[in-house]
Amino acid sequence: MTAFLDIAGAEKGFGATRVLGGVDLAVARGEFVSLLGPSGCGKTTLLRIVAGLLRPDRGHVRLDGEDITRRPPHKRDVGVVFQSYALFPHLNVAENVAFGLRAQGTGKAESAAAVDRFLTLVQLGHLADRPVSALSGGQQQRVAVARALAVRPKLLLLDEPFSALDRKLREGMQIELRRLLRELGTTAIFVTHDQEEALTMSDRIAVMHGGAIEHLGTPEEVYSRPATPFALEFVGLSSRLPGRVVESMNGLLMVETPLGRLRAPGSFLPGSPVLLAVRPERIRVGGTGEGNAVLAPLTDVVFQGARVQMHFAGADGLPLLAEVSELPSGHLRPGAELPLHWAVRDMLVYPAPDRAAVA
Amino acid sequence: MTKRVDLFALSALPAVLYLLVIYAVPLLMLLTRSVTGAEGLTLAPYTAFLSDAFNWQIIANTLRVAGLVTLTCLVIGYPVAFALSWARGLAQAVLLLSIILPLSVGVVVKAFAWQIVLKRDGVVTAALMATGLFEEPPRLLFTETGLVLGAANVFLPFMILPIYSVAKLVDPRLTEAGATLGATPWKRFARITWPLTLPGVISGIAFTFSLSVSMYVIPSLLIGDRFQTLATLTGRSFLLMRNEALGSATAVLLLALAVAVVVGSTWFARRLGRAA
Ligand SMILES: Nc1ncnc2c1ncn2[C@@H]1O[C@H](COP(=O)(O)OP(=O)(O)O)[C@@H](O)[C@H]1O
Ligand SMILES: [Mg+2]
Numbered sequence: 051m052t053a054f055l056d057i058a059g060a061e062k063g064f065g066a067t068r069v070l071g072g073v074d075l076a077v078a079r080g081e082f083v084s085l086l087g088p089s090g091c092g093k094t095t096l097l098r099i100v101a102g103l104l105r106p107d108r109g110h111v112r113l114d115g116e117d118i119t120r121r122p123p124h125k126r127d128v129g130v131v132f133q134s135y136a137l138f139p140h141l142n143v144a145e146n147v148a149f150g151l152r153a154q155g156t157g158k159a160e161s162a163a164a165v166d167r168f169l170t171l172v173q174l175g176h177l178a179d180r181p182v183s184a185l186s187g188g189q190q191q192r193v194a195v196a197r198a199l200a201v202r203p204k205l206l207l208l209d210e211p212f213s214a215l216d217r218k219l220r221e222g223m224q225i226e227l228r229r230l231l232r233e234l235g236t237t238a239i240f241v242t243h244d245q246e247e248a249l250t251m252s253d254r255i256a257v258m259h260g261g262a263i264e265h266l267g268t269p270e271e272v273y274s275r276p277a278t279p280f281a282l283e284f285v286g287l288s289s290r291l292p293g294r295v296v297e298s299m300n301g302l303l304m305v306e307t308p309l310g311r312l313r314a315p316g317s318f319l320p321g322s323p324v325l326l327a328v329r330p331e332r333i334r335v336g337g338t339g340e341g342n343a344v345l346a347p348l349t350d351v352v353f354q355g356a357r358v359q360m361h362f363a364g365a366d367g368l369p370l371l372a373e374v375s376e377l378p379s380g381h382l383r384p385g386a387e388l389p390l391h392w393a394v395r396d397m398l399v400y401p402a403p404d405r406a407a408v409a
Numbered sequence: 410m411t412k413r414v415d416l417f418a419l420s421a422l423p424a425v426l427y428l429l430v431i432y433a434v435p436l437l438m439l440l441t442r443s444v445t446g447a448e449g450l451t452l453a454p455y456t457a458f459l460s461d462a463f464n465w466q467i468i469a470n471t472l473r474v475a476g477l478v479t480l481t482c483l484v485i486g487y488p489v490a491f492a493l494s495w496a497r498g499l500a501q502a503v504l505l506l507s508i509i510l511p512l513s514v515g516v517v518v519k520a521f522a523w524q525i526v527l528k529r530d531g532v533v534t535a536a537l538m539a540t541g542l543f544e545e546p547p548r549l550l551f552t553e554t555g556l557v558l559g560a561a562n563v564f565l566p567f568m569i570l571p572i573y574s575v576a577k578l579v580d581p582r583l584t585e586a587g588a589t590l591g592a593t594p595w596k597r598f599a600r601i602t603w604p605l606t607l608p609g610v611i612s613g614i615a616f617t618f619s620l621s622v623s624m625y626v627i628p629s630l631l632i633g634d635r636f637q638t639l640a641t642l643t644g645r646s647f648l649l650m651r652n653e654a655l656g657s658a659t660a661v662l663l664l665a666l667a668v669a670v671v672v673g674s675t676w677f678a679r680r681l682g683r684a685a
Contacts, residue, residue, distance in 0.1 A: 123588040136582035150590030
């Protein structure tokens with residue numbers, strides 16, 4: 051099966067700085083894919099290339115079986131919700147939503163019906179005659195979504211559409227947008243620097259770093275087996291420790307670390323420097339169990355409602371973080387030494403990043 | 410709150426006084442003079458002026474030349490204003506300087522310069538001949554075309570600067586949004602850029618039209634006495650003919666025409682903008 055949207059080897063530089071270094075991304079029809087990465091990693095640049103607002107230096111963009119790399123934006127059928135919304139200030143809400151239909155020559159009655167439908171879908175039917183400047187941020191955001199969807203684009207691109215909204219509103223909008231796109235069967239690429247947002251909304255996540263996609267996978271995959279140390283660090287919390295492989299046998303490693311010898315799945319040559327990591331909810335506090343076990347002094351307990359974070363100080367001042375749903379019994383004063391253990395398969399292993407190798 | 414408003418009002422006082430003494434009072438005197446005859450109040454200067462067909466020709470000259478100058482400035486100035494708002498750094502500084510610096514050159518000097526540019530063996534004629542479209546050198550100096558070109562050059566900054574001040578505020582994302590919604594470049598211009606820059610266009614038109622409808626020195630130097638406008642006639646009435654009643658009447662007419670056209674075009678342009 052060929053992908054609905056296929057980005058192949060997209061490269062882009064501005065002057066001497068290379069912003070995108072050969073990005074490949076295939077998106078299936080109806081899929082919701084997030085581009086997740088820190089500010090400046092090239093998310094907007096990639097989106098603009100797909101929309102036709104920027105021409106790549108090299109590479110191809112194919113949509114629905116056609117090469118659109120050199121096609122101007124108004125002939126692409128690719129909708130965009132801009133980060134700043136970019137609503138037309140001289141038009142009211144209904145006129146903004148009608149803009150694309152009218153520009154494409156849809157008749158008055160037909161576009162009025164579509165405007166009605168899409169304003170109702172984003173629950174703004176009652177504000178049709180308002181000037182856009184009279185709307186709140188959340189309402190402007192909905193107008194931008196309705197405007198982009200009203201022309202029924204093949205593909206919808208959203209550039210950090212919720213970044214200007216407060217948390218409460220944002221969570222509501224995430225669910226709403228997802229439902230709306232599913233109902234319409236719209237394929238979408240969603241840019242965000244917020245990992246929680248990406249995890250909640252996406253069918254798949256592309257973790258971007260320095261102009262490249264480091265990990266492309268389902269939220270589950272990206273969270274539980276991040277492909278690179280960057281993806282690990284960017285998505286979710288983890289305890290990380292440097293080590294050196296002392297034994298490697300049948301896909302099982304023995305690694306010498308400041309916390310002692312730990313076992314991990316993987317195949318590295320003995321002597322290789324590696325980076326080990328474990329997610330906080332994988333660590334069990336107290337008791338005994340199979341796998342890796344260490345003894346570490348408690349430094350802090352942070353109550354977070356449904357979960358409790360327990361901070362420990364490993365050897366060499368390496369912090370260890372465990373997340374539990376209820377506090378273990380016993381004395382939990384800071385300084386108390388507690389046994390921690392976690393399964394071998396929950397240990398993540400990476401080749402040591404350069405800076406760790408030097409240290 | 411009231412105190413603040415009072416202070417604001419007070420701060421406008423010098424300007425109000427100045428305009429009152431320098432502008433409003435003389436204008437009132439002019440108006441009075443134009444309706445005072447030997448036997449008191451009269452409209453004779455107006456009826457006399459307007460009943461002469463030759464004078465209607467003068468009014469037509471005035472409006473046509475001012476209209477053409479304004480149109481020329483708009484057609485040349487609109488793209489320049491955009492170039493200025495897109496340019497960055499040194500390019501922008503150079504462009505801005507080349508638009509503002511000529512304002513410091515007196516209008517007399519510029520008019521003389523245009524005499525040199527437009528004359529039979531001048532650069533414009535040479536360029537036109539080089540296109541091969543003309544059998545013999547077209548006459549430019551002392552023609553209406555030459556006048557319009559020269560005047561447009563002098564008043565161009567007054568069209569460019571107001572449009573530029575609005576154009577630089579128009580978010581470039583808006584035309585991009587238009588493009589992603591399927592609007593062709595022309596539709597993006599007609600439905601986004603033009604309506605959003607209309608306020609600048611209106612001020613530009615108001616500036617250049619009121620300046621060119623009342624210009625006096627430029628027509629005197631570039632076309633001469635054969636060609637009369639309301640402004641040159643007003644000048645001649647006072648300076649040569651010593652006919653104060655006629656001069657006052659033409660001055661008032663000129664003012665009324667200019668105000669009517671500026672207010673009318675503003676109203677029309679706003680309507681257009683709303684319809685688009
Ligand atoms: N038009 C441009 N000219 C020069 N540099 C640019 C331009 N657009 C983006 N960049 C640079 O490219 C990098 C990536 O930008 P962008 O794609 O906007 O990142 P993101 O959306 O992930 O924050 C940034 O370092 C930015 O400064
Ligand atoms: Mg961005």
